Amino acid sequence: MTAAVTGPVTAPGPAATDEPVDASRPTRRSTHVVTLDDVARHAQVSPQTVSRSIRAPEQVSVHTLERVRRSIIATGYVPNLAASNLASNRSMTVAAIVPDVSASVFADALHGLEEVLAPSGYHLFIGSTGYRPDHEEDLVRAFLGRRPDGFFIVGTTHTDRTTRMLQESRVPTVETWEMSETPIDSVVGFSNRDAARAVVQYAADRGYRHPTFAGSLQTGDFRAARRRDAFIEAVPELFPGEPVRVVDSGTQKVDLDTGRLLLHMTRSLHPETDVLLFASDVFAAGAILEAARRGIRIPDDLAVTGFGDFELARHLLPTLTTVSVPNRRIGTVAGTVLLDRMSGRTSDVSIVDLDFSIVARESA
Structure with a gap:
């Protein structure tokens, strides 16, 4: 878990003792500690302006x-x-909870979030759930103990306790990467x-006849489950008479090796x-690399699509047809919503659908 940097920790004063004090060792009184007044004199502004620049930078001109x-x-x-936060009742932090900090799509969103919040003096606490709802619950509880001013959370499905904690805290919260009619x-x-159905429609329009959906459908990856469900619903309509083929690697990690495994399972079972429609670009990339090793021609022998439009999607050979979602914009828009709420500019709830697009490349 990555935490934002807070103010200095003040050590307790020396305990009473009969032992002589080592005069050669610097003490708090004998060392120069830079104060807010020192900064004010250097900047030729008032101490109040320095304080306001730190606590509420949005209230200070850009030049100052x-x-x-x-x-x-x-x-x-x-x-x-720490002292400033106690006085203002603001921690100047936002808790960001994502499934996997190493995934480029979530990293992009965090960069977008920080891009909006940092100029106003906010820092991020970052936690990774590993797609485990119980761990998300633990993170929410731990972060609430640090009194964040806002929450950024990937996903809209949580444990009952998580939902209740966030609702009762009344801390501005933005759920992301999904839409919900009943957000926290x-x-x-x-x-x-809708995005997964659009991929199935794309496959039908391209003339493919025997689609298979593949992924590592872990218990806590509710977004992948929605993509699978959309596939199951769309196949009977768009591919009449075709069986619904779903290949699930179970609890395997979201990595290239699992993509290779899913290709092997699909070729063996179907x-x-x-x-082959993958739940993630990571799986699709692993499958494309494995296909090249095994002499399977893509898309001639087997077409492949992904989901997410990760950076590697456009660098594969062949390049990957995939669903593009606005990763960074999710972060910047969520940051703007949080900033408006945390600064008191608005108390309105925001429901923002940023949509998606199908990026047709060489693999399908």
């Missing part, structure tokens, strides 16, 4: 804010955010069900498959 920040760097001043607070994302 930059001047104060340069002076903070020049003097080496470290704001005591605000939601910014897209419909995984050799008639002519288009």
Whole structure:
């Protein structure tokens, strides 16, 4: 779990002792500690302006804010955010909870989130659930203990306790990467069900006749489950008479090796498959690499699609046909929604559908 940097920890004073004090050792009184007044003198502004620049930068002009920040760097001043937070009842932190911090799509969203929040003085606490609802619950409980000003959470399906904790906390919360008619607070994302159905429609329009859906459908990956369900619903309509083929690697990790395994399982269980629709670009990439090793021509022998439009999708050979979702924009829009709520500019709930698109490349 990655935590934001807070103010300095003040050590307790020396305990009473009969032993002589080592005069050669610097003490708190004998060392120079840069104060807020020092920064104010360096920046040639009032101490109140320095304080406001740290606590509420949105209330300070851009010119003055930059001047104060340069002076903070020049003097080496470290704001005591803990004391400031107690006085203002604001922690200037946002808790961000994602399934996997190593996934580029979630990393993109976090970069977008920070891009919006950092100029206003907010820092991120980041936690990874590993697609485990019980661990998400633990993270929410732990973060609430640190009094964040807002929550950014991937997903709209949680344990009852998680939902109740967030609702009762009244902390502005933005759920992402899915849409919901009953969000905890605000939601910014897209419909995984609609996106998966669009891929099945794309396969039908391209003339494929024997589709198979493949993924590692872990218990906590509710978005992958919605993609699978959309596939199951669409096949009878778009491919009349075709059996519904779903290959599930179970609790395997979301990595390239699982993509290779899913290709092997599909070729063994459903050799008639002519288009393989993966729940993630990571699986699709592993399958394409394995196909090249085994002499399977893509898309001639087998077409492949992914989901997510990860950076690697456009660098594979062949390049990957996939669903593109606005990863970074999810972060920036969610950050804007949170900032408006945390600053008190609005109390309105936001439901923002950023939609998706099908990116047709060489693999299908």
